[in-house]
Amino acid sequence: xxxxxxxxxSALAGFMAFGAANAASAADLIAIITPSHDNPFFxxxxxxxxxxxxxxxxxxxxxVHDDDANKQSxxxxxxxxxxxxxxxxxxxxxxATVAAVKKAKDANIxxxxxxxxxxxxxxxxxxxxxxxxxxxxxxxxEFVKLMxxxxxxxxxxxKESDTNAGIRSKGYHDVIGEYPxxxxxxKQSANWSQTEAYSKMETILQANPNIKGVxxxxxxxxMGAIAALAAANRKxxxxxxxxxxxxxxxxILSGGIKATVLQPAYxxxxxxxxxxxxxxxxxxxxxxxKQLMDCVLINGANAGKLETFALRK
Amino acid sequence: xxRRRLLRAVGVAAIGFSLGACKIVATPKKGVASxxxxxxxxxxPQKMVHAIWDAKVIPYLRAKAGRFAExxxxxxxxxxxxxxxxxxxxxxxxxPWTLVVKIEGRxxxxxxxxxxxxxxxxxxxxxxxxxxxxxxxxxxxxxxRDALDFVSFNDFRNxxxxxxxxxxFNQYVDHAFLSALxxxxxxxxxxxxxxxxxxxxxxxxxxxxxxxxxxGPPP
Numbered sequence: 001x002x003x004x005x006x007x008x009x010s011a012l013a014g015f016m017a018f019g020a021a022n023a024a025s026a027a028d029l030i031a032i033i034t035p036s037h038d039n040p041f042f043x044x045x046x047x048x049x050x051x052x053x054x055x056x057x058x059x060x061x062x063x064v065h066d067d068d069a070n071k072q073s074x075x076x077x078x079x080x081x082x083x084x085x086x087x088x089x090x091x092x093x094x095x096a097t098v099a100a101v102k103k104a105k106d107a108n109i110x111x112x113x114x115x116x117x118x119x120x121x122x123x124x125x126x127x128x129x130x131x132x133x134x135x136x137x138x139x140x141x142e143f144v145k146l147m148x149x150x151x152x153x154x155x156x157x158x159k160e161s162d163t164n165a166g167i168r169s170k171g172y173h174d175v176i177g178e179y180p181x182x183x184x185x186x187k188q189s190a191n192w193s194q195t196e197a198y199s200k201m202e203t204i205l206q207a208n209p210n211i212k213g214v215x216x217x218x219x220x221x222x223m224g225a226i227a228a229l230a231a232a233n234r235k236x237x238x239x240x241x242x243x244x245x246x247x248x249x250x251x252i253l254s255g256g257i258k259a260t261v262l263q264p265a266y267x268x269x270x271x272x273x274x275x276x277x278x279x280x281x282x283x284x285x286x287x288x289x290k291q292l293m294d295c296v297l298i299n300g301a302n303a304g305k306l307e308t309f310a311l312r313k
Numbered sequence: 314x315x316r317r318r319l320l321r322a323v324g325v326a327a328i329g330f331s332l333g334a335c336k337i338v339a340t341p342k343k344g345v346a347s348x349x350x351x352x353x354x355x356x357x358p359q360k361m362v363h364a365i366w367d368a369k370v371i372p373y374l375r376a377k378a379g380r381f382a383e384x385x386x387x388x389x390x391x392x393x394x395x396x397x398x399x400x401x402x403x404x405x406x407x408x409p410w411t412l413v414v415k416i417e418g419r420x421x422x423x424x425x426x427x428x429x430x431x432x433x434x435x436x437x438x439x440x441x442x443x444x445x446x447x448x449x450x451x452x453x454x455x456x457x458r459d460a461l462d463f464v465s466f467n468d469f470r471n472x473x474x475x476x477x478x479x480x481x482f483n484q485y486v487d488h489a490f491l492s493a494l495x496x497x498x499x500x501x502x503x504x505x506x507x508x509x510x511x512x513x514x515x516x517x518x519x520x521x522x523x524x525x526x527x528x529g530p531p532p
Contacts, residue, residue, distance in 0.1 A: 117471055133476035141453055167472050174480060178451035179428055290467045294408055
């Protein structure tokens, strides 16, 4: 059993060429699995986890599932085969992920979920998630204020497979819905993508020139929208994002996007690794599996303090 | 004083009760509880709030509350101590403290053009705003939910359910007594409220969500 694991481990290590880890002599391994690093949010998350894991003396295996549940399942297999002591996971779907995490659990590998939750308790050791709903309410309240509680607006929604796309949209609507003079003229998914948001925004604008604001499910789509609006010479349109990226910070500081909501991505990933470390060393699980981390509104007043998904004091 | 409190308590209980009966009709129309995101059949946050309001929520808040001036001062000096004594926060995660207060004072300004209407209260006669009390119909945050030590995110299927439960508290107080408040000539009247606020960074006066509120006569 140990020999087999060792063999698979070194075979995979050689085959997949992930770092210099040699399964036979390496330190304990923590696998860090997130969506694509194309989105700086997920990159910050992976880097936060990696830095903390290394500081605590672990080897790391950093992988991306590209929001593909099948690929995620294979990556979990890889982590199991490599004998990872824990998995830090920003998952690829609230329902689809349950089986993958269960598989790791059955192989005695604890999972610590970050950013996105799954629709099951007792499978992962921890689910440390941004309070997306609270964050969406902050963003929507700022949006409502900027809009003067009235006018036509557009909503750009994230990737449907991502729970947080739905949670944010719901959070937006629970606030905006209380203002009958705010009218939704278009609601479309741009799949978290900047380029897709750009082209969707162009089309929406042609059909609805009479818009006053755009509320976006994340920052990359907000960047796409503001670029399309600028190209159409519509700098009057209010744009609000979500995540707290450096790109949006710069846009806020130069008078483009009006606001976003910071998710403490870097800190969240670090907390997950700390909890994994404590679990590995003492089998001590956090008191509560599901843990919420509050988001913070970013606008012109505090954007200058934002750096890589963290707010400087 | 005791008698007045008792009477008010009975009053609030009665309002809760009568609304409890008519809300069952009102709920499907608003569609908040069940039918707008599907797949969540039996979950009815408004019903849940009704079920615990008089029996658990009000007694808990009354027992936990401190006088606003004392709570706010302690919160400035030592937020953790204020939180332990007058408030609650989830043990894990990074949620801030939510504090429970009784505030009594004079309304020095009112914002009633916004649907997120508020009254600003001066509690010590210095003319300054000590706290801003939400009077709806739109309300920010989930302070009433977050003040309760017997409510945990872990008891909910996901953030959406947890959030709907939080919103149901705001809807409850809106229906129970806030929507009946006058919207003009509020300035100058006295007000007494039991409510909760979430500690935020900065020097802004706290934003209190009321669980009980009584207006004095016009000046």
